[in-house]
Amino acid sequence: MKSFIPVFKTREPQNKSEVFIPSRRDFLKLGSLATGGFLLGVNFQCSGPKGELLTFAPNVYLSIDSDNLVTIIAHRSEMGTGIRTSLPQIVADELGADWNKVKIVQAEGDEEKYGNQNTDGSFSVRMFYEPMRKAGATAKHMLVAAAAEKWGVPASECTTENGQVIHAGSNKKIDFGDLIEKVKDAPIPAPESVTLKDPSTFTLIGKDVAIYDNKAIATGKAVFGADVDLPNMKIAVVRRSPVVGAKVISYKDEKTLAIPGVSQVVKIDGAGIPPGLDKPLEGLAVIADNTWAAIKGADALEIEWDLGPNQSYNSEIQLEEMLASTAKDGKIRRTRGNFKTALQGAAKVIERTYAAPFYAHSTIEPPAAIADYKGDGTVEIWAPTQHPQWARQAVAAALDIDYQQVKMNVTLLGGGFGRKSKPDFVVEAALLSKAAKSPVRVQWTRQCDLNHDFYHSLSAQRIKATIDKDGKISGWNHHTVFPAIGATGNADEVHPSDGELGLGCTDFPYNVPHIQIETHESKAHTRIGWLRSVSNIHHSFAINCMMDELAEARGVDPVQQALEYLGEDRNITFTEEMPGGKYENYGEPIDAFPWNTGRMKRVIERVAKEAGWGNALPEGQSLGFASQKSFLTYVACIVKVQKDTNGKISIPEVHYAVDCGVAVNTDRIRSQFEGGAQFATSLVMTSAITFENGKVKQNNFDTYQIIRMPQSPKKIHVHIVESQEKPTGVGEPPVPPYIPALCNAMYKLTGERIFKLPFGA
Amino acid sequence: METFQITVNGKKQDVTADPEMPLLWVIRDLLAMKGTKFGCGQALCGACTVLVDNEAVRSCSYPISQVGDQKITTIEGLSEDGDHPLQKAWVEHIVPQCGYCQSGQIMNAAALLISNPKPSESDLEAAMAGNLCRCGTYTRIKDAILTASQNS
Ligand code: FES
Ligand code: FES
Numbered sequence: 001m002k003s004f005i006p007v008f009k010t011r012e013p014q015n016k017s018e019v020f021i022p023s024r025r026d027f028l029k030l031g032s033l034a035t036g037g038f039l040l041g042v043n044f045q046c047s048g049p050k051g052e053l054l055t056f057a058p059n060v061y062l063s064i065d066s067d068n069l070v071t072i073i074a075h076r077s078e079m080g081t082g083i084r085t086s087l088p089q090i091v092a093d094e095l096g097a098d099w100n101k102v103k104i105v106q107a108e109g110d111e112e113k114y115g116n117q118n119t120d121g122s123f124s125v126r127m128f129y130e131p132m133r134k135a136g137a138t139a140k141h142m143l144v145a146a147a148a149e150k151w152g153v154p155a156s157e158c159t160t161e162n163g164q165v166i167h168a169g170s171n172k173k174i175d176f177g178d179l180i181e182k183v184k185d186a187p188i189p190a191p192e193s194v195t196l197k198d199p200s201t202f203t204l205i206g207k208d209v210a211i212y213d214n215k216a217i218a219t220g221k222a223v224f225g226a227d228v229d230l231p232n233m234k235i236a237v238v239r240r241s242p243v244v245g246a247k248v249i250s251y252k253d254e255k256t257l258a259i260p261g262v263s264q265v266v267k268i269d270g271a272g273i274p275p276g277l278d279k280p281l282e283g284l285a286v287i288a289d290n291t292w293a294a295i296k297g298a299d300a301l302e303i304e305w306d307l308g309p310n311q312s313y314n315s316e317i318q319l320e321e322m323l324a325s326t327a328k329d330g331k332i333r334r335t336r337g338n339f340k341t342a343l344q345g346a347a348k349v350i351e352r353t354y355a356a357p358f359y360a361h362s363t364i365e366p367p368a369a370i371a372d373y374k375g376d377g378t379v380e381i382w383a384p385t386q387h388p389q390w391a392r393q394a395v396a397a398a399l400d401i402d403y404q405q406v407k408m409n410v411t412l413l414g415g416g417f418g419r420k421s422k423p424d425f426v427v428e429a430a431l432l433s434k435a436a437k438s439p440v441r442v443q444w445t446r447q448c449d450l451n452h453d454f455y456h457s458l459s460a461q462r463i464k465a466t467i468d469k470d471g472k473i474s475g476w477n478h479h480t481v482f483p484a485i486g487a488t489g490n491a492d493e494v495h496p497s498d499g500e501l502g503l504g505c506t507d508f509p510y511n512v513p514h515i516q517i518e519t520h521e522s523k524a525h526t527r528i529g530w531l532r533s534v535s536n537i538h539h540s541f542a543i544n545c546m547m548d549e550l551a552e553a554r555g556v557d558p559v560q561q562a563l564e565y566l567g568e569d570r571n572i573t574f575t576e577e578m579p580g581g582k583y584e585n586y587g588e589p590i591d592a593f594p595w596n597t598g599r600m601k602r603v604i605e606r607v608a609k610e611a612g613w614g615n616a617l618p619e620g621q622s623l624g625f626a627s628q629k630s631f632l633t634y635v636a637c638i639v640k641v642q643k644d645t646n647g648k649i650s651i652p653e654v655h656y657a658v659d660c661g662v663a664v665n666t667d668r669i670r671s672q673f674e675g676g677a678q679f680a681t682s683l684v685m686t687s688a689i690t691f692e693n694g695k696v697k698q699n700n701f702d703t704y705q706i707i708r709m710p711q712s713p714k715k716i717h718v719h720i721v722e723s724q725e726k727p728t729g730v731g732e733p734p735v736p737p738y739i740p741a742l743c744n745a746m747y748k749l750t751g752e753r754i755f756k757l758p759f760g761a
Numbered sequence: 762m763e764t765f766q767i768t769v770n771g772k773k774q775d776v777t778a779d780p781e782m783p784l785l786w787v788i789r790d791l792l793a794m795k796g797t798k799f800g801c802g803q804a805l806c807g808a809c810t811v812l813v814d815n816e817a818v819r820s821c822s823y824p825i826s827q828v829g830d831q832k833i834t835t836i837e838g839l840s841e842d843g844d845h846p847l848q849k850a851w852v853e854h855i856v857p858q859c860g861y862c863q864s865g866q867i868m869n870a871a872a873l874l875i876s877n878p879k880p881s882e883s884d885l886e887a888a889m890a891g892n893l894c895r896c897g898t899y900t901r902i903k904d905a906i907l908t909a910s911q912n913s
Contacts (some may be wrong), residue, residue: 080859080896210855217860218851219843220796220836224861227795235790260762260779290790292782295802364800364808364895365861414798414861415895446801667855671898675858678897701805701893710886712899 060113061135062091064143068163068177070097075107075114076124077386078213079363079416080675081731082668083124085211087132089665093204094136094197096160097176104212109388109408118387120421120530121586122631122729125664129727137194146182147174161203199662199724208667213412224414225384226368230439233370236432237294237443238268239301240283240452243694244526245273245308247282255300256286261293265301266435268428273309274491275527278394280428281452287436291443307694313525315358315458315691322460322522323353326479330518331495334506334578337514342475346466350549354463354542356757357688359456360704361531365414366449371395371429372439378405379433383426384413391423395430406430417679418530422454447699454529455689457482459538463546466514471554473565475514480505480539487524494521496535502584504539504628504736507574509595510547510565515577526691532679536630536736541757544626544740549753558625558744559608569598586632593632593726599659600629603636603721607657610719611638620644621652624745626737633733634659634721639677639713639741641749649749651681651713651742656734658718661725669730673718676734681713682706683735684742685760767828769794770838780826784818785809787825788835796836796864800893807892810865810872811835817872819891836864839871846913847871850905858896866892870906879910 063071072091078084088104091097107114116127140160147165148155151172158165164173199205216222241247253265270282286297343349369383379399385391388408396403413420425442433440444452459482466475484500486493496519498506506517531537551558571594574583585593604627608614613623620643627636640653656673663669686705690697698704743754764777769792776791788797788811797820800808804819811820812834839845843852847867857863866889873880873888880888885906894902 078859080857082858208855210852211857213860214852214855214857215843215848217857217863218848218867219840220864222860223795224798226789226799229793229795290782290786291799292779292786292790296779362895363859363861364806364893365798365859366800412861413859415859417895443799446803446806671855671858671901674900675897678899679895700803701801702803706893706895708891708893709889709899709903712897714900716900 061132062095062139064139064176064180066177066180068101068175069103070095070101070163070176071103071105073107073114074104075117076128077117077119077388077410077413077416079119079386079413079420081672082211082665083119084213085209086125086665086668087128088212089204089209090129090132091136093202094133095140096162098163099204099209101163106410109385109392109410111389117389118421119416120386120418122633122731122733123586124729125727126632126729129662129664133196134191134194137196138189138191141189141194142183142186143176143179146179146186150174150182206663206666209665210667222412224365224412225382226365226441226443228370228382228411230370230372233439233441234263234287234289234436235291235294235441235443236285236287237291237298237445238283238285238428238448239298239303240281240448241270241305242451243307243310243313244275244281245310246305247272247308248284249304249306251284251304252302255302256297259293259297259300261289262297263287263289264436266432268431274487274489277454277488277529278390278423278427280424280431285428285432285442287432287440294443295445310525310694313691313694318522318525319355319458319460322458322481322520323355325481325520326353326460326462328520330479330520332516332579333501333519333581334515334517334574336577339475339477339514339516342466342514345468345474347469348467348553349464350546350553351462351464352546352549352755354461354538354545354755356459356538356541357690358458358526359531359683359687360450360453360689360698361415361417361419362449362704362706363415363417363419366444366446367420367425368441368443369426369429370439370441371433373399373430373433377401378407379430380407380409381426381430382409382411383429384411384420385423385426386413386416386418386421387423390421391426394423394427398427399430399434417532419453422529446701450689450698450700450704451696454488454527456531456537457485457528457535461538461542463542465546465550467550467554473510473512473550473554476508476512477516477518478505478508478543479518479520481520481522482535482538483522483524483528485528485530488528494523495519498578498581499584500535503534504536504543504630506578506581506583507595508543509572509597509600509629511567512565525694533630533732533735536628536732537683537739540626540628540736541739541743544628544737545743545754548624548740548744548747557614559604559613562604562627563601566597566601569596569601571596588632593728595629599634600627603627603634603657603659606719606721607636607638607655610657610717611655613638622745622748624741624743624748626740626744628737630733630736632728633730635733635737637737637741639738639745641742641745643749652715654713654716654738656716656718657721658730658733659721659723659725660730660733661723661727663720664727666720669720670718672730673734674716677713677716677738678707680735680738681711681742683757684739685711685758688758765825765828767825767833768830769833770835776825778825781824783821784811784823784825784828784833785820788820794835794837798861798864800862806862807869808862808865810868810892812868812872815872815875817869836868839867845871846909847874847905850909850912853908854901854905856898856901856905858898862892862894866894866902870902870909873906874910874913878913880906
């Protein structure tokens with residue numbers, strides 16, 4: 001059994017503060033996965049920030065049993081993107097496995113063993129495509145060598161297919177399982193000596209492969225966060241500080257404790273202000289034998305709160321203040337030419353403000369986690385977490401134990417969208433299990449979820465654009481202000497970070513001679529987090545709506561305008577125009593993942609062609625266009641809207657064109673775009689979180705609305721551009737361009753431009 | 762606390778519970794059947810949908826005391842081997858993303874097809890409007906229900 005694993009480093013997204021970076025260790029034990037099969041120790045290298053080489057040791061991804069069962073470890077969290085299928089699919093393709101005989105096992109949280117597990121930032125495929133290929137190819141190499149030796153033929157004449165090694169010349173075949181005896185103690189080849197498949201011979205990569213959990217979900221057998229049952233498990237429901245920073249002064253729990261089934265009331269100490277990204281809020285937990293008793297018990301608590309400094313917070317007032325601030329001079333974050341020159345020479349100036357609300361993630365599965373704190377100071381957790389290692393670390397800190405004492409089992413996630421990156425709810429479960437001296441499931445209600453999220457930030461923007469006497473766009477002055485994610489951990493962070501600006505703002509790609517991008521101060525009065533595509537949401541809205549308005553003012557077609565201002569095919573950069581700042585390129589070196597205008601133009605041309613852009617439309621229909629690169633994936637989108645004779649608006653059709661490099665699972669790429677369009681429709685039309693007296697006003701899906709089937713886009717066509725470029729993710733990129741494409745289509749239909757989201761609320 | 766005899770997926774069971782306890786928590790906590798999901802607790806999302814005498818009911822808002830001798834069907838009891846036409850169609854169209862809402866979607870669709878075996882697109886949309894999917898699988902849900910209605 002191999003137990004040597006070289007050191008590895010891991011990367012964290014650059015735009016998130018307070019993320020946990022695991023410590024490095026040179027050695028580790030293979031533990032439970034070692035039983036029955038053979039495990040592969042493989043050294044992988046992949047490029048990292050600043051172009052340095054990072055070494056990975058994901059040797060524990062694969063085992064093969066003598067009964068031919070191929071077990072592949074899914075080490076990233078499944079929240080609906082299909083990653084639990086797509087990464088194993090890559091391993092299986094290179095290995096030549098029989099996909100129908102592959103078993104997928106979810107890894108527990110252990111980054112020393114599995115490498116980065118932070119399932120976020122659309123980077124699972126981007127980061128693990130090569131390592132997964134090599135994991136499969138290394139196994140194949142060893143199996144082929146063993147079979148070749150057995151048959152006395154050159155290994156170069158053998159290959160693998162459907163779980164067998166095959167010798168083409170003699171038509172000899174042998175099952176993988178029959179080679180295990182021979183390979184299980186064989187030396188592991190150096191990664192350089194392993195050849196990868198020619199992409200033209202892929203059998204699974206680039207295909208529609210059904211998700212592994214397809215049938216389990218359709219039969220109700222799939223296990224999500226709240227579905228784990230432990231003997232003697234108690235259920236906890238928590239009443240949390242209604243205002244961020246509020247503290248419990250006193251409480252009465254007689255009525256609560258009188259409810260049959262309620263056993264205990266436990267106080268959870270909150271971090272105060274700033275609330276932190278990985279800490280629970282202050283609250284009182286009701287511990288009971290069943291969920292219903294816990295819910296009733298929590299309702300019956302009488303709590304006196306010291307509401308603290310955020311009790312007068314009103315989000316509409318803050319939005320007005322933020323909008324007003326954008327009229328002033330801000331902190332310069334990018335500059336090209338001299339915007340004043342553009343203003344002086346302008347034949348026309350268009351100046352607009354754009355506002356977008358706080359959004360909640362509102363995964364249909366509210367947060368829930370199960371903890372079993374054992375007498376010996378260890379704790380075992382089951383949680384729907386996007387970031388198991390961070391959850392381990394946060395639990396360890398809260399319990400004051402070493403994180404090695406925290407065993408983190410990862411269940412399926414009933415939606416994530418960034419909410420379940422934060423481990424606050426997991427920490428609650430651990431603290432409550434310790435207090436209750438029994439296993440505990442903490443169950444968030446929908447009100448808990450909507451009132452105590454880490455929200456997508458409230459935003460205000462102003463764009464001033466100039467058109468010169470030749471009708472060219474000569475100047476672009478973009479002001480953006482929104483409470484930063486960093487403020488959740490550090491109250492002094494009053495400007496958005498370079499990372500947040502690199503999401504659709506400072507990476508403004510168009511060839512405009514004078515550019516000035518500015519930010520303004522704002523404070524966080526709640527917990528700010530990241531939601532599917534993060535600040536691309538509001539930035540793409542403002543930029544693409546302004547581009548549409550500019551096209552109209554110039555009397556040109558918006559698609560042609562985008563192609564014109566992207567200019568000739570080339571790689572573009574931004575950092576040199578960012579005084580004291582840096583374009584973070586989603587944590588990747590810009591030379592490894594350049595911003596290429598040609599790739600963007602190809603998706604724009606493709607979507608225009610597929611959607612019939614420019615063709616005459618029937619009365620009552622219109623199209624809107626937008627394009628936005630995010631998370632290194634190029635996307636263009638055209639949305640069709642329709643008004644029927646009763647004035648009812650619907651979205652009959654959406655076209656997307658996407659270049660995400662090599663397409664791994666084409667069905668899951670399409671499904672991410674289908675879902676992204678639906679998700680973004682809610683952001684544009686129905687959803688908003690607002691605060692009054694420091695409290696969130698929305699408690700359930702009656703007031704925090706997400707679109708329902710009758711309002712939802714009817715047909716969503718996803719055109720995937722053939723590409724041999726490095727693969728990039730698709731979880732987030734569908735959202736940003738859809739938002740302004742829908743707004744631009746609405747303008748054509750109604751004659752009214754949209755400057756504030758959501759417009760349908 | 763009271764004892765109720767209820768019939769779930771054809772099996773008679775005794776449960777002792779607060780008469781106000783929603784059927785959802787009876788199913789999940791007392792009977793330990795986890796296929797039926799909690800999403801909102803207020804009949805706003807449909808994640809908890811089960812059949813009560815072949816009609817779709819939001820079990821989160823349906824007290825155990827109201828069940829009486831009506832027959833309850835959950836996702837676990839919809840078919841023996843996951844071969845209900847809707848389940849087959851769900852698999853064929855690869856409907857789920859995260860999957861969390863899908864038990865409720867399938868149960869709601871099952872009630873629809875019982876009362877209206879060949880729904881039009883607008884019947885279908887109206888009938889499914891109470892079931893939220895945050896991942897946005899609506900187009901595939903629709904396709905799967907239409908496939909199932911053709912195959913049954
Ligand atoms: S949980 Fe019952 S409808 Fe939402
Ligand atoms: S599949 Fe995730 S909520 Fe519907």
